[in-house]
Amino acid sequence: MTPKFMLEHERLTEQVQASIRTTSTPPSLSTTPKEHERKEWIKSHRTTTNLSSYTRRSAPTAKQFLGRSKTLEEDNEMFKPTTPPSPSFVPVVPRMWVAMNRQPTKEEICKSPEIYKDFNCFAEDRQGWKEKSILDQLPFYAIAKELKIQICTWNINQGLYDQEIVDKWTSLLSEKPDIVALGVQELDMSVDAIITGKKYSERAEQWKDVICKSINRNGGNEYDESGWYQLCGIVLFVFVHKHIKSQIKMFGLSECRTGAMSGKLANKGGVAIGMKIYDSTICFVNSHLAAHQEFCERRNKDWEEISKMKIKYYNNTSPLFIPLLQHDVVIWMGDLNYRIDMEDSEVRKLVRERDLTTLYRNDQLFNSRMKKKVFQNFKEAKITFLPTFKIKIGNGEYVDNRVPSWCDRVLYKTERRHGVIVEKYTSFELYNSDHKPVSAFMKVYLQEINKEKKKMVEEFMDKAEKWYSMVVVPEVSASMTFFEFRGVNVLTEYSQEITIVNTGKSRLHLTLIQDEQKENLHLWAKVQMSTDRIEIMEGKDTAKVKVSIKFDLHSAHLYQEKEACKFAFEIGIKYTKHTIPIVVKVYPKQSCIGMSLKSLSLLDRPVRGNVLNSYQRLPFTIPKEIYRLVDKLLSLSSEEIQNCFIQKSTPTQRQEVLDSLDKDSQFLPGILASSYLDILLVVLAGLQDSLLHDNFISEIKYYANDLELAKRYVIYMMEETHRNVFLYILKTIKELIERGLDRRTVIHLFGLTILHTKKDDYETQQMCERILTLLLDSM
DSSP: OOOHHHHHHHHHHHHHHHSOOOOOOOOOOOOOOOGGGTTTOSOGGGGGOOGGGOOOOOOOOOGGGGSOOOOTTTTOOOOOTTSOOOSSOOOSSOHHHHHTTOOOOHHHHHTOHHHHHHHHHHHHOHHHHHHHHHHTTHHHHEEEEEEEEEEEEEEOTTOOOOHHHHHHHTGGGGGOOSEEEEEEEOSOOOHHHHHHTOSOOHHHHHHHHHHHHHHTTTSSOOEEEEEEEEETTEEEEEEEEHHHHTTEEEEEEEEEEOOHHHHTSSSSEEEEEEEEETTEEEEEEEEEOOOSTTOHHHHHHHHHHHHTOEEEEEOSSSOEEEEGGGSSEEEEEEEOOOOBOSOHHHHHHHHHHTOHHHHHHTBHHHHHHHTTSSSTTOBOOOOOSOOOBSBOTTTOOBOTTSOOBOOEEEEEEEOTTOEEEEEEEEEOOOOSSSBOOEEEEEEEEEEEEOHHHHHHHHHHHHHHHHHHHHHSOOOEEESOSEEEEEEEOTTOOEEEEEEEEEOSSSOEEEEEEOOGGGGGGGTTEEEEESOSEEOSSTTSSEEEEEEEEOOOTTTGGGTTOTTTTEEEEEEEETTSSOEEEEEEEEEEOOOSTTOOHHHHHTOOSOSSSOOOOOOOSOSOSSOHHHHHHHHHHHHSOHHHHHTTTTSOOOHHHHHHHHHHHHHTOOOOTTOOHHHHHHHHHHHHHTOSSOSSOGGGGGGHHHHTTOHHHHHHIIIIISOHHHHHHHHHHHHHHHHHHHTTOOHHHHHHHHHTTSSOOOTTOHHHHHHHHHHHHHHHHTO
């Protein structure tokens, strides 16, 4: 007897030629450290405790404990003369605990928010914790010293000005600064200077003399030249008051070219002068960055190169090099050349209205800093003056061909509890150059250290660090580390959950670690953590890890893939190298889903169960599973078909349809049309080799926009088995639409099945739908 669908196969073959062509086992958890980490983890068995043996300790719950401990940057509180001194050294943890090597209990830690925060700080950043702990004792071993500093910057356009003009530029001298640092740009822009990076010029000497007379104009010669440094047109002068000169213990210099010819020329760049005053290091930087509106990124790059400078200090022994950004205080001035990114007319309108806030929001330097591209951790005082560039020499009007901008700036950065307070930041209405000059007056807080007291603190912190490393050890317990999902059906979601318990004495930060290279193999799996942070207090010391699996249209082709059905990931403990390995194993039912199209075409027996029918002609033009689903679906009434998207299929009915396919048995009565359609879609999506081969994706945009090209692909490039099924599905789609199903929805659903795509690969999915639409319209 020849089955009905065999006759259909023969008819279809002729048409093809004429066509457009959970059960889980709870093993013991092991996060035993690797060999090289054993020194940090004193007792590795602490991290192998099982939940079954864990006795929960009662401990008070306190919301105030749960705030994240401050990082070193966040805790950079200014140490200044008004800070109350401390007569004794009082660490966070009782000194007796460290001296007696005493192990505190969880209850003791929970009763002290400060100790708990300190433990968390140690666990998250050991070096940062130590530095912070030592700095916390500054009131015990240091005295804060206040210096008044005046900063002046001006692009002088190769000019030399009268002392009367310079006096106005240095008018903040009335505040009686201790140090005056002045930076000029474009002092000498001769070809010789640009090529050689001239370190000395008569013009620089002339400027030094004018400045020296200006800042000593009140008589008494109170300010002495500490030093000056030149690189072509960039010159930095530093003058110090006589009463502070004796406190300067070291002096250093450096330079960096960033000009044309990949930085070989000195038309742009920076110079720096560093000092050690009292026991603090301070560095002044004067720079001239790349010009022109469109070169913002080049300016960022120039800054990055200059910031890498190492200041060479000279003393009686050998030179000492200190990276620029590692100084306790850095004050950066110059013609930074950052512009305002707005239309010229709009900028001029806002300048007339003095809307500095809107202008500043569109300032390139401000936005680059917000994006953390330049001047990381630097600050700038509020700008209250109009843009300083580009003005007409002599009258101060902005030139017509440039957008008014704040090119001339002063920024600063502090480390290790040093402080800067800017009291004045202003510009002057001087029109001798195409730039207006800028000045700032600030109070800087430095530190004078009592070496013996600091040594006492450091010695204790060395001992405390060893004690902390024994107490603050990550300790966790997990209910299980192996998931098994058996008898898994397609289109059905399954989930299991494990509990991770923090049994240690500090906060744990968890992170999910997965193999990105195998991401495409595990589209069916999803891992969720209830929290990425586990405290030690009652009710806050656990985290749930939920593993969910579901083989849908995007992952059905992996249903029978042995390698894909095993999924491994790790729960990492941040700030350590320790992880909790988790393995997920899936055992799907034996099914036609996940088989290759070639295998299905040769399958003359049931996937499961006894043989009920016999077939003579192999391979099938259309696999019997696909034909049976289409034949049954189209045999239903138009009314039933039209209800496909109204009456949703149920997991039970879907499984009954799939069981009938796999056993090659009759379909049960009373099953909804939507169930047949859903299983048809998942069988097509579940083919190991998709109808349109996966390598088709790279060319899909061409086929999606050219009907003739798409036809040629179907006729000449598709394998015969794939072409037969593809054309059969096209015909099925067309008939479903004619029977009343929404065209757009049907094309979208079948578009998901003809290529293996990720859920978020919307572009490829749209291309698939476009191809189906083109071919359907031509039939």
